[in-house]
Amino acid sequence: MAHRWTPDLTDAHITPEADFLNRRQIMKGMAGIGLSGIGLALGATPSVAKTNEKLNSWDEITGYNNYYEFGTGKDDPAEHAHRLTTAPWSVTIDGLVDRPASYNLEDIMAKMTVEERIYRLRCVEAWSMVVPWNGFELADLLNMAGVQSGAKYVAFETVLRPDEMPGVSYPVLDWPYVEGLRLDEAMHPLTIMASGIYGKDIPKQNGAPLRLVVPWKYGFKSIKSVVRMTLTDREPPTSWNKANAREYGFYSNVNPKVDHPRWTQASERPIGGGLFAKRKPTRMFNGYESEVASLYKGMDLSKYF
């Protein structure tokens, strides 16, 4: 097991949403009925708050999404994602692993330790949220498959179902959506696979049933509805980089000093502030600098953006 990460954003003192107040009751209820669905969103680790950052509401998190397979509008995913079949679900883990296989989601979930992770989410479009994910460390899953010594990267792939995804009939991107991480990024304890939000099963518009969350990178790196992970020895192609390499690099770490060619990344607008919401400064690595800066020691981050 990877070493455990101590959260800097927790639920104890931050302004709670009504949904969130009810969360523990919901979870008790879920345990009682044998968990809704396959019971993906289980377990929470309450601890001491160190921040007053405000959690976004369930409606904000689940109603304002970028999931282009369901359309390019922010409300398209919430409107169309219900068509996605998420059960049964399996994730193929192959490439440079000891036990390549198509793993059943239930089998994965039975072996993983799900915990609550309250993370900042910074979109490349310069808006941000704070999301209480439920998930497990990706490192645990990769170790389950047995990472071979030659592996240097992980390539991820989103499900592609033209019958269920109205957006993929347009060539907005080269479908299926693919993403990638360097192995040390993938094995970092901050990197999780999320199966829930607010203690509930993760909604389809947010990437059900299982999605990546890498909180120090722009949101598009956190690939949704993952069906394949391939361990490789070379840097895998990533969708936005293929679409526009000048604007979207492989790393895409949140960095206020490296602008997107079309807009500034120095500041961001927190979602939920209404019509007069103030921008706030964007933090290096989205505020996770002390945890992840060492991964990029000696790298010119304006070149490897």
Added chain:
Amino acid sequence: MLTIIHSATRRVPIWSVYLLLTVPSVYYFYLAATGMLSVEPIKALEHKLGEFGLQLIVFGLAITPLRRHLGLNLMRFRRAIGVMTYFYISVHLLVWLVLDVQVLSMVWQDIVKRPYITIGMLAFVAMTPLALSSNNYAVRKLGPLWRRLHKLVYGIAILGALHFIMLVKGFQLEPLVYMGLILLLLVLRLKLPKPTFFRPV
């Protein structure tokens, strides 16, 4: 059919067109302020206003071809449509400036550094003399120059659609549709030279 439309439109007072075209902006602001437009109302409002402005430009450009090719005469409304286009693009710009970017020093940076904003600003600046000269006094005063000046709108429309194309992520159809419509409406204006094959020498 055309005579029915013409006699109906003749009775529509121009001020009501101004009033009618103001309604969407008020409605968008209402939705944005009450949280009904989006959980991120600033961008949503900015985009709605810009898009409506672009639609008005397309509509304004359609008036001449409609008359020439279909005999439908909506010339009476052209000035109102033009002035209201300027209104929407001005409010679009103000929302971007005041609510979106917020910091004045960053506004200037954005204008010079971001090509899609440079192009949008260029289109807005070019629209200003057209809006200012949209009155009978200016038409009289400028004479033939007025017509030439207002041909600027062709370039402005192309810049507006280009601004939209450049700001979306990935390959998206919608802005290309606007560009296509605008180019089509411009092509329909071309007076093709009469065939010369049989002209006696």
